[in-house]
Amino acid sequence: MTSDEIRRTFIEFFQSQDHLRLPSAPLIPPEYDPSVLFTIAGMVPFKPYFLGRETPPHPRLTTCQKTFRTSDIEIIGTTTRHLTFFEMLGNFSFGDYFKAEAARFAWALSREGFGFPEQDIWVTVFAGDDELGLGPDQEAIDAWLEIGVPRERIVECPREENFCRWAHRPLWPVLGALSGSRVDHGKADDLPGGDNERFLEYWNLVFMELEQNPEGVLTPLPAKNIDTGLGLNRLASIVQGTPTVFETDQFAPLIALGEELSGRRYRQEFPTDKALRVLADHSRAMTFLIADGVVPSNEDRGYVLRRVMRRAIQHGRTIGLEPGFLQRYADVVTEIMGLSIPSCTSSRTLSGAGSSPRRRASAARSSRGSSAWTS
Numbered sequence: 001m002t003s004d005e006i007r008r009t010f011i012e013f014f015q016s017q018d019h020l021r022l023p024s025a026p027l028i029p030p031e032y033d034p035s036v037l038f039t040i041a042g043m044v045p046f047k048p049y050f051l052g053r054e055t056p057p058h059p060r061l062t063t064c065q066k067t068f069r070t071s072d073i074e075i076i077g078t079t080t081r082h083l084t085f086f087e088m089l090g091n092f093s094f095g096d097y098f099k100a101e102a103a104r105f106a107w108a109l110s111r112e113g114f115g116f117p118e119q120d121i122w123v124t125v126f127a128g129d130d131e132l133g134l135g136p137d138q139e140a141i142d143a144w145l146e147i148g149v150p151r152e153r154i155v156e157c158p159r160e161e162n163f164c165r166w167a168h169r170p171l172w173p174v175l176g177a178l179s180g181s182r183v184d185h186g187k188a189d190d191l192p193g194g195d196n197e198r199f200l201e202y203w204n205l206v207f208m209e210l211e212q213n214p215e216g217v218l219t220p221l222p223a224k225n226i227d228t229g230l231g232l233n234r235l236a237s238i239v240q241g242t243p244t245v246f247e248t249d250q251f252a253p254l255i256a257l258g259e260e261l262s263g264r265r266y267r268q269e270f271p272t273d274k275a276l277r278v279l280a281d282h283s284r285a286m287t288f289l290i291a292d293g294v295v296p297s298n299e300d301r302g303y304v305l306r307r308v309m310r311r312a313i314q315h316g317r318t319i320g321l322e323p324g325f326l327q328r329y330a331d332v333v334t335e336i337m338g339l340s341i342p343s344c345t346s347s348r349t350l351s352g353a354g355s356s357p358r359r360r361a362s363a364a365r366s367s368r369g370s371s372a373w374t375s
Contacts, residue, residue, distance in 0.1 A: 095223030
């Protein structure tokens with residue numbers, strides 16, 4: 001199953017369950033939400049709906065949202081699963097269905113759509129928190145039990161692992177996560193949660209019902225909502241049977257490009273592997289950030305882009321890549337992703353291709369000509 005097939009399977013499943021598909025929002029959040037620099041999750045464009053301030057176009061929505069997160073930049077390439085740019089598949093309910101239905105959808109798609117053996121799926125739920133005055137999420141536990149998940153494969157996790165907070169917002173919804181579907185490696189007695197590599201979390205089901213404002217004071221939201229996030233690239237690693245996300249179909253051509261340009265081989269020594277992974281991840285991030293209008297600068301989003309570009313250039317030089325390699329990577333990203341997410345093709349405007357004179361002049365002022373793709 002390719003990444004395109006995963007995306008299509010997810011979207012079509014939820015469309016068959018009366019979910020309206022919406023296109024991906026840009027990586028730059030709307031002006032009314034200054035809480036984040038980038039779109040860091042599929043729910044970010046829907047905050048007004050969750051808070052009851054606006055009416056959604058349909059009670060049930062589904063999206064494949066392009067996402068960028070800065071929190072893992074420094075560890076990219078050192079783990080099997082972390083990325084800066086990735087696609088987040090999601091299904092959302094605004095006062096319509098809640099925990100039991102969300103769990104049934106996730107279970108059905110995991111089993112029938114993606115073919116996961118029942119015994120390989122483990123579930124985590126919120127264990128409760130005395131400080132917040134909340135007990136274990138028994139409603140979620142009961143929902144999974146009703147589906148047929150054995151109690152021993154339903155693991156209660158503490159607040160720091162299974163209680164979700166919107167970034168820079170005083171909102172704390174209960175989190176129930178369908179996590180870990182394949183045994184990777186690690187001790188036989190490892191359980192989901194904590195820092196182990198045996199379980200790969202691929203889907204979070206967020207049960208939005210509480211707002212914390214002020215700190216420690218919980219009040220109900222206007223409606224009980226569902227926000228889910230399934231990492232397409234993590235799921236691809238599972239269904240394609242690869243040891244890391246960097247061997248999946250969206251990344252393999254980028255790894256191969258690095259091998260071609262450097263003359264080095266992947267999976268022979270860790271420093272080379274790390275450099276090739278950083279280049280694959282960061283080139284995807286750069287392409288989509290530029291496509292959505294971010295240009296290198298000394299502040300805010302532009303600074304993040306410049307930081308990502310510098311890391312890519314640094315790692316490229318460590319394996320002997322000649323200057324100008326970023327444009328080669330951008331071209332391959334466009335070839336891989338251009339049909340599924342057409343906006344990435346506009347990344348070429350910073351090198352002058354396919355843009356109007358005014359656009360090229362503006363890009364030149366912002367990025368010093370074609371230097372956005374040169375080192």
